[in-house]
Amino acid sequence: MKKEKKKKRKKLVRYNTPFEKICTLPSLAGILTFYIVPFFAVIYYAAVDNPISKKFVGIMNFKNLFTNDAFITASKNTVVLALITVPPAVVFSMFLAMLMESKIPGKSVFRSIFLSPVMVPAASVVLVWQVLFHYNGTLNSIFAKLFSLDPVDWLKSEYCLVVIAVLFLWKNLGYNMILFLSALSGMPKDLLEVADLEGAGRLYKFFAIKLRYLSPTIIFVTILSMINSFKLFREVYLLTGDHPFNRLYLLQHYMNNTFKSLDYQKLSSAAIVMMVIMSVIIGALIFFDDRFGGDIEE
Amino acid sequence: MKNVSKEEQIKRDLKRAKKRHSAKKRRDAIITMLLTIFALISAAAFIMPTVLTAVNSFMSKTEINADYGAVFSSIMPGSRTYISKTINLKFIPDKVSFDQYKTVLFLSPDYIFKFWNSMILTVPVVLFQTAVALLASYGFARMKGKFKNAVFLVYVFLMLMPYQVTMVPNYLVTDKLGLLNTRWAVILPGIFSPFAVFLLTKVMKRVPSAFYEAAMLDGANELSVFLHVYLPVCRSAIFSVMMLIFIDYWNMVEQPLILLSDSALHPLSVFLSRINSEETGIAFAVAVIYMIPALLMFLYGEDYLVEGITYSGGVKG
Numbered sequence: 001m002k003k004e005k006k007k008k009r010k011k012l013v014r015y016n017t018p019f020e021k022i023c024t025l026p027s028l029a030g031i032l033t034f035y036i037v038p039f040f041a042v043i044y045y046a047a048v049d050n051p052i053s054k055k056f057v058g059i060m061n062f063k064n065l066f067t068n069d070a071f072i073t074a075s076k077n078t079v080v081l082a083l084i085t086v087p088p089a090v091v092f093s094m095f096l097a098m099l100m101e102s103k104i105p106g107k108s109v110f111r112s113i114f115l116s117p118v119m120v121p122a123a124s125v126v127l128v129w130q131v132l133f134h135y136n137g138t139l140n141s142i143f144a145k146l147f148s149l150d151p152v153d154w155l156k157s158e159y160c161l162v163v164i165a166v167l168f169l170w171k172n173l174g175y176n177m178i179l180f181l182s183a184l185s186g187m188p189k190d191l192l193e194v195a196d197l198e199g200a201g202r203l204y205k206f207f208a209i210k211l212r213y214l215s216p217t218i219i220f221v222t223i224l225s226m227i228n229s230f231k232l233f234r235e236v237y238l239l240t241g242d243h244p245f246n247r248l249y250l251l252q253h254y255m256n257n258t259f260k261s262l263d264y265q266k267l268s269s270a271a272i273v274m275m276v277i278m279s280v281i282i283g284a285l286i287f288f289d290d291r292f293g294g295d296i297e298e
Numbered sequence: 299m300k301n302v303s304k305e306e307q308i309k310r311d312l313k314r315a316k317k318r319h320s321a322k323k324r325r326d327a328i329i330t331m332l333l334t335i336f337a338l339i340s341a342a343a344f345i346m347p348t349v350l351t352a353v354n355s356f357m358s359k360t361e362i363n364a365d366y367g368a369v370f371s372s373i374m375p376g377s378r379t380y381i382s383k384t385i386n387l388k389f390i391p392d393k394v395s396f397d398q399y400k401t402v403l404f405l406s407p408d409y410i411f412k413f414w415n416s417m418i419l420t421v422p423v424v425l426f427q428t429a430v431a432l433l434a435s436y437g438f439a440r441m442k443g444k445f446k447n448a449v450f451l452v453y454v455f456l457m458l459m460p461y462q463v464t465m466v467p468n469y470l471v472t473d474k475l476g477l478l479n480t481r482w483a484v485i486l487p488g489i490f491s492p493f494a495v496f497l498l499t500k501v502m503k504r505v506p507s508a509f510y511e512a513a514m515l516d517g518a519n520e521l522s523v524f525l526h527v528y529l530p531v532c533r534s535a536i537f538s539v540m541m542l543i544f545i546d547y548w549n550m551v552e553q554p555l556i557l558l559s560d561s562a563l564h565p566l567s568v569f570l571s572r573i574n575s576e577e578t579g580i581a582f583a584v585a586v587i588y589m590i591p592a593l594l595m596f597l598y599g600e601d602y603l604v605e606g607i608t609y610s611g612g613v614k615g
Contacts, residue, residue, distance in 0.1 A: 016440070016441040016442065017520060019520040020440045021437065023437035024438060026430050026433060026434065028434070028449070030486075030489065031453070031456070031490055031492060034468055034471050034487045035467055035487075037467075037471075038466075038468070038470040038471045041467070096340075099337055102329075102330065103326075104337055110337050112600060113344050113345050114340075115596075115600065116345065116596060117348070118545065118603070119545055119593060119596040120348050120592065121548055121549050121588055121589060122551075123570040123585070124348075124351055124585040124586070124589040125347040126570065126571065127581055127582060128346075128354075128387065131387050173344075174344075175607055178607040178608060179607060179608070179610075179611045182608040217611060230460035230461070230462060231461070233551070233552060234551040234552070237551055237555075237571060238551065238567075241572075251462050252461075252462055252552060255466075259469065267466050268466060270466075271463050271466040274462055274463050275459060278458070278459060278460060
C-alpha cells in the first residue's frame with residue numbers, strides 16, 4: 001500500500017517543460033543585461049581607484065564615502081524622512097481602512113476620494129502645494145487669522161519635513177488603505193462574532209483579534225512605505241528644485257550630483273552601501289513576519 | 299402573589315434590557331455620526347489639491363499672475379524675495395475663461411511636445427513590460443524547483459531595491475550601449491523592470507492547474523494554453539498591472555534627470571517643476587492636461603486599480 005502510494009507520487013513529479021523555460025528567457029535576458037551583469041561592474045568600480053588606471057584599492061572608496069559630508073548629510077536626511085513618514089503612513093492608513101469598515105454612509109465614494117491621489121501625478125498638484133506652503137501663502141494666512149500665529153517659512157526651515165510628510169501621506173494613504181481593507185475582508189468573521197457574543201469591547205477586539213490578523217499586512221505596508229519614502233525625492237525636487245533646504249538634501253540629490261561629475265567610484269560604493277542597508281532592513285522585516293505572523297497564514 | 303412578582307420581575311428585566319439596548323444603539327449612532335464627520339473632513343482634504351488645480355486652470359492668465367505671480371517668481375533659485383502681500387488659493391475664479399487652455403493647446407507647441415515625450419516614454423514601457431512579464435510569469439508560475447525559486451527571489455530582491463541603487467547599473471549599461479541621452483535609456487530598463495513579473499506570477503499561480511491539465515488532455519499545445527486559458531483568466535489582473543506601471547512611469551522624475559541630459563527629451567513631469575514666472579499664467583492648465591490620462595484611467599478602472607493593489611500585498615509569492 002505504502003509502496004504504491006510512493007510510486008504514484010513519483011509519477012506525479014513533473015518536469016519543467018521547454019516552453020515554460022523559453023517563456024522566462026526574454027525577462028531573464030533583460031534582468032541580466034540591465035541589472036545583474038552591470039552590478040558586477042558596480043562592484044568592480046567600487047574596488048578600483050579610477051576607471052582609467054584601474055588600481056585595486058580595497059575598501060578605500062567606502063572609507064572616502066563615509067567621510068564625505070554630502071553623503072552623510074544625504075543619508076541622515078533620507079533616514080530621518082523615512083522615520084517621520086513611515087509610522088503615520090501605517091497607522092493612519094489602518095485607521096482609514098477601519099473607517100471604511102464601519103457603518104458610515106457613502107463608503108464607496110469615500111474610498112474613491114482617498115484613493116484618487118494615487119493616480120494624480122505629483123507634478124500636477126505641485127503648484128497648489130507651492131501656493132499653500134509659501135511664506136506668504138494660504139496656510140500661514142489661515143494660521144495667522146485663526147490662532148494669530150507668526151508665519152512660518154514652510155519650505156526653508158525645519159518645518160519642511162512636516163510639509164513633505166503631509167505630501168507623502170496624501171499620496172500613499174489610499175494605496176495602503178486598500179491593502180489593509182483586503183486584509184480585513186479576509187479575516188474570519190466567525191471569530192469576531194464569537195468575540196461579540198462573549199461581550200468583547202471594541203478595544204479588545206481591535207488589539208486581540210484584528211491587530212493580530214493584520215500583522216503580516218502591517219509588515220508589508222511598512223516595507224512598502226519605506227521604499228516609497230525613498231521616492232520622496234520626486235516631491236522634494238518638484239517643490240524645491242535642484243537646491244533644496246539643507247534638511248531636504250536626499251540621497252537621490254547626492255546621486256544626481258555625483259552623476260553630473262561622473263564619479264564612478266562614489267556612485268558605485270554609494271549604491272552598494274545602500275543596497276546592503278536596504279537588504280538588512282527588508283530581511284529583518286521578513287524574518288520578523290515569519291517569526292510572529294507565521295501562525296496566522298494558512 | 300408569587301406569580302405576579304415573577305411576571306413583574308420579567309417585565310422589569312425586559313425594560314432594563316431594552317433601555318440598555320437603546321442606549322447602546324444611541325451610542326453607536328453617535329459614533330457613526332462622528333466617524334462620518336471625520337470622513338467628510340478628511341475626504342475634503344484629500345480631494346482639495348486636485349480640485350484647486352482644476353478650478354485654477356479656468357482663470358485667465360492675468361488673474362493667475364495677479365494672484366500667484368509673486369509665489370512663483372520668488373521660487374526661482376537664488377532669490378529669497380519676500381513679498382508683503384498674502385497669497386491665498388482661490389476656490390472660484392473671478393471670471394471663468396479658457397484662456398489658459400487656448401494658449402497651451404494652440405499657441406505654445408512646447409507643452410504639447412513635452413506631453414508627447416511623456417507618452418512616448420510611458421506607453422512602450424507599459425505595453426512591453428506587461429508583455430515580457432506575462433511570458434515570464436507564466437513560466438515562473440508553472441515551473442517548480444529550487445533553481446526557479448532562487449531566481450524568483452532575485453526578482454523580489456530587485457523589486458524592493460530603491461531606484462537610487464538600481465539606477466547605477468542601469469546607467470552603466472545604457473552608457474556602454476551608447477543609448478545615454480536617447481529615449482531607449484529610459485524605456486529599456488523600464489521594460490525589464492521586475493515589478494510586473496512579480497505581480498503577475500502571483501496572479502497566475504492562482505490559476506488551478508486543473509485548467510492546464512484539462513486543456514492538455516483536449517490536445518491543446520502549451521502556447522494555446524497560455525493564450526487561451528491563462529491570459530483570459532488573468533485579464534482583469536493584467537489591466538490592473540498595466541495601470542500600476544502607467545502611474546509609476548507617468549510620474550517619473552528621477553530617470554529623465556539622470557539618463558536624459560537633453561532637456562528637449564524631458565517629460566512634462568520634470569518640465570512642470572521648471573515653470574517660471576513668465577509661464578505661471580498657464581501652468582495650471584498644463585497641470586490639468588497632464589492629469590487627464592491618469593484620471594480617466596482612474597474613473598474607468600478604479601476596480602482594476604483596487605484589484606492590482608490587493609495583488610501587490612505581501613512580499614512572499
